[in-house]
Amino acid sequence: xxxxxxxxxxxxxxxxxxxxxxxxxxxxxxxxxxxxxxxxxxxxxxxxxxxxxxxxxxxxxxxxxxxxxxxxxxxxxxxxxxx
Amino acid sequence: xxxxxxxxxxxxxxxxxxxxxxxxxxxxxxxxxxxxxxxxxxxxxxxxxxxxxxxxxxxxxxxxxxxxxxxxxxxxxxxxxxxxxxxxxxxxxxxxxxxxxxxxxxxxxxxxxxxxxxxxxxxxxxxxxxxxxxxxxxxxxxxxxxxxxxxxxxxxxxxxxxxxxxxxxxxxxxxxxxxxxxxxxxxxxxxxxxxxxxxxxxxxxxxxxxxxxxxxxxxxxxxxxxxxxxxxxxxxxxxxxxxxxxxxxxxxxxxxxxxxxxxxxxxxxxxxxxxxxxxxxxxxxxxxxxxxxxxxxxxxxxxxxxxxxxxxxxxxxxxxxxxxxxxxxxxxxxxxxxxxxxxxxxxxxxxxxxxxxxxxxxxxxxxxxxxxxxxxxxxxxxxxxxxxxxxxxxxxxxxxxxxxxxxxxxxxxxxxxxxxxxxxxxxxxxxxxxxxxxxxxxxxxxxxxxxxxxxxxxxxxxxxxxxxxxxxxxxxxxxxxxxxxxxxxxxxxxxxxxxxxxxxxxxxxxxxxxxxxxxxxxxxxxxxxxxxxxxxxxxxxxxxxxxxxxxxxxxxxxxxxxxxxxxxxxxxxxxxxxxxxxxxxxxxxxxxxxxxxxxxxxxxxxxxxxxxxxxxxxxxxxxxxxxxxxxxxxxxxxxxxxxxxxxxxxxxxxxxxxxxxxxxxxxxxxxxxxxxxxxxxxxxxxxxxxxxxxxxxxxxxxxxxxxxxxxxxxxxxxxxxxxxxxxxxxxxxxxxxxxxxxxxxxxxxxxxxxxxxxxxxxxxxxxxxxxxxxxxxxxxxxxxxxxxxxxxxxxxxxxxxxxxxxxxxxxxxxxxxxxxxxxxxxxxxxxxxxxxxxxxxxxxxxxxxxxxxxxxxxxxxxxxxxxxxxxxxxxxxxxxxxxxx
Numbered sequence: 001x002x003x004x005x006x007x008x009x010x011x012x013x014x015x016x017x018x019x020x021x022x023x024x025x026x027x028x029x030x031x032x033x034x035x036x037x038x039x040x041x042x043x044x045x046x047x048x049x050x051x052x053x054x055x056x057x058x059x060x061x062x063x064x065x066x067x068x069x070x071x072x073x074x075x076x077x078x079x080x081x082x083x
Numbered sequence: 084x085x086x087x088x089x090x091x092x093x094x095x096x097x098x099x100x101x102x103x104x105x106x107x108x109x110x111x112x113x114x115x116x117x118x119x120x121x122x123x124x125x126x127x128x129x130x131x132x133x134x135x136x137x138x139x140x141x142x143x144x145x146x147x148x149x150x151x152x153x154x155x156x157x158x159x160x161x162x163x164x165x166x167x168x169x170x171x172x173x174x175x176x177x178x179x180x181x182x183x184x185x186x187x188x189x190x191x192x193x194x195x196x197x198x199x200x201x202x203x204x205x206x207x208x209x210x211x212x213x214x215x216x217x218x219x220x221x222x223x224x225x226x227x228x229x230x231x232x233x234x235x236x237x238x239x240x241x242x243x244x245x246x247x248x249x250x251x252x253x254x255x256x257x258x259x260x261x262x263x264x265x266x267x268x269x270x271x272x273x274x275x276x277x278x279x280x281x282x283x284x285x286x287x288x289x290x291x292x293x294x295x296x297x298x299x300x301x302x303x304x305x306x307x308x309x310x311x312x313x314x315x316x317x318x319x320x321x322x323x324x325x326x327x328x329x330x331x332x333x334x335x336x337x338x339x340x341x342x343x344x345x346x347x348x349x350x351x352x353x354x355x356x357x358x359x360x361x362x363x364x365x366x367x368x369x370x371x372x373x374x375x376x377x378x379x380x381x382x383x384x385x386x387x388x389x390x391x392x393x394x395x396x397x398x399x400x401x402x403x404x405x406x407x408x409x410x411x412x413x414x415x416x417x418x419x420x421x422x423x424x425x426x427x428x429x430x431x432x433x434x435x436x437x438x439x440x441x442x443x444x445x446x447x448x449x450x451x452x453x454x455x456x457x458x459x460x461x462x463x464x465x466x467x468x469x470x471x472x473x474x475x476x477x478x479x480x481x482x483x484x485x486x487x488x489x490x491x492x493x494x495x496x497x498x499x500x501x502x503x504x505x506x507x508x509x510x511x512x513x514x515x516x517x518x519x520x521x522x523x524x525x526x527x528x529x530x531x532x533x534x535x536x537x538x539x540x541x542x543x544x545x546x547x548x549x550x551x552x553x554x555x556x557x558x559x560x561x562x563x564x565x566x567x568x569x570x571x572x573x574x575x576x577x578x579x580x581x582x583x584x585x586x587x588x589x590x591x592x593x594x595x596x597x598x599x600x601x602x603x604x605x606x607x608x609x610x611x612x613x614x615x616x617x618x619x620x621x622x623x624x625x626x627x628x629x630x631x632x633x634x635x636x637x638x639x640x641x642x643x644x645x646x647x648x649x650x651x652x653x654x655x656x657x658x659x660x661x662x663x664x665x666x667x668x669x670x671x672x673x674x675x676x677x678x679x680x681x682x683x684x685x686x687x688x689x690x691x692x693x694x695x696x697x698x699x700x701x702x703x704x705x706x707x708x709x710x711x712x713x714x715x716x717x718x719x720x721x722x723x724x725x726x727x728x729x730x731x732x733x734x735x736x737x738x739x740x741x742x743x744x745x746x747x748x749x750x751x752x753x754x755x756x757x758x759x760x761x762x763x764x765x766x767x768x769x770x771x772x773x774x775x776x777x778x779x780x781x782x783x784x785x786x787x788x789x790x791x792x793x794x795x796x797x798x799x800x801x802x803x804x805x806x807x808x809x810x811x812x813x814x815x816x817x818x819x820x821x822x823x824x825x826x827x828x829x830x831x832x833x834x835x836x837x838x839x840x841x842x843x844x845x846x847x848x849x850x851x852x853x854x855x856x857x858x859x860x861x862x863x864x865x866x867x868x869x870x871x872x873x874x875x876x877x878x879x880x881x882x883x884x885x886x887x888x889x890x891x892x893x894x895x896x897x898x899x900x901x902x903x904x905x906x907x908x909x910x911x912x913x914x915x916x917x918x919x920x921x922x923x924x925x926x927x928x929x930x931x932x933x934x935x936x937x938x939x940x941x942x943x944x945x946x947x948x949x950x951x952x953x954x955x956x957x958x959x960x961x962x963x964x965x966x967x968x
Contacts, residue, residue, distance in 0.1 A: 018488050026490040035383060038488050040400060041411055041479050042431070045419060049427070061416040062267045067298055 001055065001083060007076045013050050014072070018043050029073045034066040041064040044069060051075065085661040102250050128310045131589050135317045136161050136377070137322060138596045145603030147625045148327050149367070151191045153261070153288040153301050159186055160284065164313075164377045177277045179378045183284040190287045191245055198242035199250055201282055206254050211277070223258060234455055238967040243890065252290040252454025253281050256409060256445075257297070266295040284378070285371040290554050292371050292454055294380070294405045294414070303381040308581055314588045315377020319369045319384075321595040326366030328599065333359040333621050335877070341525065350537040353918060361519075364403070365389065393507040395473040398479060400516060410438045413449055413555060430481060432475050439471025466522035513872055525834055532835040556604065607659055626875050632829065664693065664918070667764040672697050679806060679814070680773045691760065693732040693914065702778075705729050705738070706760040713783040718754045718946055719760055720937075721779040721864070723771040723855075724790030727871060728762025730926060732914035737923040742930035747937070747948065754947055759784065767798035768851045769806075775855055780862045787859040788933075789852075789895070790869045793878040796844040797837075799851055804836040817850045845885055852893035865945060866894035871929065872902075875909045875918040896942040900932055 009027065015024055018038055033039040039047060047069065050058050057079065063069070068078045087942075105138035124352070141156045142148070167175055186810055188196040209222050232239050232245060257280065280300050286292060337356035344353050368385035375382055385405050392398035399407060443463055451457045454533040524530035602605055608619035667673045672688045675681065684705060689698040700708045713719050722728050722740045730738030736745075740760040747756035760780045763770070771789060772909065779787065791799075803818050808829055813819040820844055827836040840847070854867070859866040868890035870883065883901065904912060904925075912925035921929065937948050 018485070019490060021576075022490050031490070032458060032879070038490070040396075042478055045427075045431075046482075061420045064416045064420075065298065065412065066301060 001080075002082060003076055006055070007072055009054060010047075010051070010079075011072050012076050013047070014038070017046060017050075027053050027072070029076075030071050032066075033072075034068055034070045039069065047075070051079050055079055055083060091610065125310075126584065130273055132168075132310070132313050132317060133165060133595060135321075135592050136164060138321050138593070139317070142324050142599045143914065144624050144760045146324070146328055146331075148324055148370075149288060149770060150625070152469075155189055156186050156285065156288050160261040163284075167378055168313075175379060176273070176304075177281060179284070180275050180279045180282065182378075183279065186284050187249075187287045191249070191551045195245055197244050199246050199425045200252055200282070202246065203253060203719050204240070206258060207277065207281060210258055211763075212264075213944070216262065216266060220262065223262075231451070234355060234452065236455075238508045247455070248290040248453045249287055252285070252286055252293045255449065255452045257281055260294070260409065268298070276304070280472075283371075284373065285374050289367050289371055290367060296405065296408055299382065299408075300792055302379065303383070305379045305381065306790060307381050309379065310585055311581060311588075312376050312381045313378060314585050314592075314692075315381070316373040317592045317901035318588045319373030319376065321373075321592045323366045323369030323371075323373060324599065325595050326369060328622055330362035330366055330627075330640075332359065332618075333362065335621055336618075341529060341909065342834050343841060344533050344536055344838065345841070346538060347537045347542050348792045352531055354516040357430045357523050358516045358519040361402075368403075368405075390512060392479050392506055394511060395514075396468065397484060399474050400469070406442070410442060413648055414438050414441050423780060423891045428479065428482070430477055431695060435478055436471055436477045439467045439474070440592065442471075443467035460526050462521055462524055465527065466518060467579045469518060471791070471852070483715045484820065526832065530834055532832065535761045535837075536838055574713055618876060621877075626877060661694075665693065667726075667729070670697070672699055673763065679769070679811060680777065680925055681767075681770050681802070681831065682765055684763055685715065691922075693918070695732060695734045697731075697767045700737045702885050704760050705735070705762065706740070709757060709759060709782065711782060713757075714755075716754055717781060718786075718948055719781060720756065720758045720788055720946070721784035721785045722758060722784045722788045723775055724869075724871075725771070725780060726762070727766035727791075727792070727873075727929075728760060728790050728922055729763045729764045730760075732763070732918060732920045733923045733926055737926055739921075739926040739933065742927055743933050743937075746930060746934040750934075750938075756948060762790070767802040768795050768848065768855075769799055769802040770800045772851050772855045772858075773917070776858050779866070782857065783862070784859075785866045786865040786943070787855070788867045788869050788898075790871050790928065791890065792871060792873055793876065793882045793886065794873075796882065798842045798845045800837055801833075803847065804831070804833055806834060806839065807831075808836070815850075815854075818847055820849055845889060849888065849889045852890050852895065856890075856894040865900060865943070866893075867943065869900065869933065871900050872904065874904055874913045874921060874925065876919070893943045896940075898933065898936045898943075900929070900942065903928065 011024070011027060011029075014033070015022060016026060017028065031038075033045065044064050048064055052058060052082075059068075059078070063078065067074070069075050100783040108919070140154075143154055143157045145774075148154075159182070163178075167182070170178055184196070188201060191199065191570075206223070206226065209226060211221060212219055213220070232238065261280070261300060266395065280295065280297055283292075283295070325952065330407055333356050337352065339353045339356060341353065344350050365386040372380075372382050372385055383404065385403065387404065389398065392401050395599050408664070415434050416436050418437045419430045422430035422433050429816055438934035446463065446467075447457050447459055449868050510839055520533075521527070524533075572830045575700075603623060609616045611619070649942075667684075668675050668682050670692050671685070671690050672692065673682050673684050676683050684699045684703040686699055686701050686703045689696060691697070700706050701713075720743075728738070728740060730740070735741065738760060740758050740762070744756060747758070759779070759782055761774055763774070768789075774789060775789075803813065803822060804827060806813060807822060807827060809833070810829060815820070822836075822840070825836075825839040825843060827839055831839070856866040868887070870887055870890075872883075887897055887899060909919075910916070912921055912923050912928065914920045937943055937946065939949065943949070
């Protein structure tokens with residue numbers, strides 16, 4: 001799975017699940033998701049479940065934070081590091 | 084250190100070429116010009132930041148924000164920021180650490196600071212040992228257990244008690260986060276950063292700021308353009324100051340003691356003001372994080388418009404965000420990941436409940452390190468259980484249906500959606516107010532009784548006006564809705580956008596600070612009309628509210644176990660109090676009698692009490708020795724009252740009673756005067772009446788000086804209720820019947836009984852005064868009522884007028900010492916900040932004023948102590964009290 005594919009899938013999931021009706025162009029790869037208030041704890045856990053199921057990886061509790069999941073780029077990097 | 088933000092223009096300054104030709108020279112000229120422009124711009128930004136910080140320090144000074152120690156720290160921050168600004172990046176962190184350690188020394192003194200730092204370094208050393216995590220955790224737990232034993236006094240410690248709360252604040256939670264995060268960090272932080280994390284500059288003045296996320300602390304260090312970071316810090320400092328001034332307004336003008344709730348209007352005011360008092364915490368946190376921004380720590384907000392939460396989850400996410408993040412990291416996510424195999428719903432519910440149970444216990448853990456006690460109360464448990472249950476319900480709903488989110492660019496006007504949001508916000512706010520009042524109540528029973536009393540409704544006791552509160556709330560809501568934080572500067576918006584954001588934030592900061600600074604100038608606010616001038620004048624000083632002043636007064640009488648709320652300024656005073664600051668009956672000089680006299684001084688005792696020698700004579704009086712029978716040709720004055728009369732905090736010869744006798748003796752003319760001290764601390768008017776009849780009158784006084792305070796009515800009620808609750812039978816018909824009619828019995832909670840008797844407290848107090856005056860007159864003594872204000876007290880003038888009026892009606896001659904301390908620095912005349920009793924100078928002042936009254940007041944002429952009096956033999960014969968003051 002290449003990086004662009006992961007990025008696209010993650011972005012699509014976030015738009016559909018948490019930002020329905022928002023302009024996709026507004027959601028950039030560096031848009032802050034956790035520190036920007038888009039991903040709260042419940043949304044973070046949903047996102048974790050999504051990437052775990054989609055890519056067959058397992059995330060650790062300490063990775064459910066802004067260091068690893070704050071932007072689409074961060075999420076993409078984390079997923080790729082576990083593949 | 085990694086990922087520090089460096090602006091593009093800064094980079095260009097350092098790339099001037101070494102050798103140039105033709106067009107290269109022209110290019111170099113442009114570069115130089117650009118560099119100079121940048122330097123000029125940076126100088127401008129620095130000056131603008133320094134101006135804001137300087138004005139903030141002025142506002143902190145003018146409004147006595149927090150404490151004098153904080154003012155010193157703010158001044159240190161000002162100069163520290165100026166130096167830090169010009170330092171190269173590698174030196175900034177070491178400088179911040181040095182400044183933080185210097186701040187500790189500045190506030191606590193070098194010796195105490197050395198202990199604090201040494202203990203802290205020991206803890207950090209243990210947490211950083213190159214051994215396996217479980218071993219490090221075990222070692223730290225063992226150390227914590229030893230420290231906990233020392234905290235509760237199992238063994239003496241060589242360091243001052245002031246070390247405990249600061250040490251606790253710096254380490255009780257941060258060590259846990261530090262251990263957790265360092266397990267997973269890819270590159271260890273430099274030691275300066277690790278030490279700076281624990282010894283944060285503002286902590287020495289703010290022990291209630293224990294939690295900072297270590298990873299966030301590292302990640303956000305200069306992660307944005309530095310002027311933006313500094314400017315956001317200034318904005319938050321300004322916001323913090325505004326919160327603290329608003330808090331003070333609520334604290335002085337809005338709070339209502341539970342015992343005075345007499346209608347639903349009162350109840351609403353009580354609950355609203357209790358919740359609004361949280362402004363102090365958010366104000367402090369904004370100040371703290373704002374200060375840290377000035378040194379490059381681009382930490383996130385700690386509170387975000389929490390009064391505008393639209394659901395319980397929203398509330399949890401907006402209030403004390405650092406705490407929420409701490410609980411998520413150490414409890415919520417680990418619990419959820421462990422439990423999710425049993426289903427997401429189960430894991431969600433269980434991990435949320437773990438968070439709230441943990442929050443409850445950790446609050447008590449926090450109070451333990453800060454205050455030395457581990458309070459686990461029913462109302463704490465109820466508060467966290469109810470809030471936890473509501474958050475669980477909200478979470479389940481959000482997990483199923485999601486919640487509205489936006490990217491920020493979209494702004495549409497949907498009237499229906501706004502109306503629903505407004506209703507939800509109002510509902511959440513109202514519910515949290517109610518819940519908050521439960522949390523802050525003395526007991527669940529007392530909280531329930533508030534509702535019962537409000538339902539019973541006694542309109543004549545309703546608060547004069549609470550109209551300002553809804554207005555305040557409306558203003559806050561409107562302000563909060565309209566104001567939005569400036570977008571986070573990532574540097575990607577370009578210099579123009581960054582500059583615009585910087586200037587906008589500077590403008591907003593100045594818009595808060597400048598009016599405050601101007602308003603704080605006496606020459607300005609005194610021109611605003613009497614009412615507004617009085618309000619501003621009041622807001623400019625730190626003192627206890629009426630309710631807390633009563634509590635402080637109670638603290639002279641009993642050990643208070645509930646002085647443990649994070650809003651309580653009283654607790655801060657207690658923190659400054661020497662550890663051996665006892666109540667008189669806890670010393671060898673006095674004992675509790677178990678009867679209506681409550682306390683008596685024991686004869687022939689000399690002990691140390693409140694830093695002075697406290698001695699009693701053979702009659703159990705704090706005085707020199709006197710014969711029981713009055714010597715011929717002597718005018719005797721018996722002085723009755725409580726701790727002021729007993730002279731708590733001053734030496735045996737320094738009480739105003741002793742000084743008055745010295746002044747009368749030094750004056751020389753007239754009869755010999757003896758002034759006898761029957762004062763005992765921790766007693767009330769009822770006990771003074773008992774003591775007058777059972778003891779003082781046997782000494783054949785010519786005058787009885789009863790020294791009263793504005794709290795006499797409250798204390799009269801307090802004593803009678805306490806007596807009944809202790810199972811004593813009141814031998815007096817009037818109070819016995821009054822209590823019975825009000826429905827007060829042995830089982831009535833103290834605060835409920837006080838509320839039931841509130842409408843009749845003047846009646847009860849008059850009965851006490853009448854009893855004293857009549858008993859005095861019956862034995863030929865002139866009853867004199869001395870109204871003595873307490874230092875730094877703020878009581879309704881009506882209370883003073885009422886008790887003075889009652890005394891006159893009872894037949895006392897009145898000496899009114901109102902205004903005694905006007906124009907004086909309270910610290911010059913009181914024992915300490917934590918104890919408002921007069922010191923030696925204060926007692927000397929009281930003695931002089933009483934001496935003048937005895938020498939000049941016509942109504943006291945019959946004592947024969949005035950110039951030209953023939954002898955003392957006629958004193959007490961056929962006197963009629965007068966009513967001149």
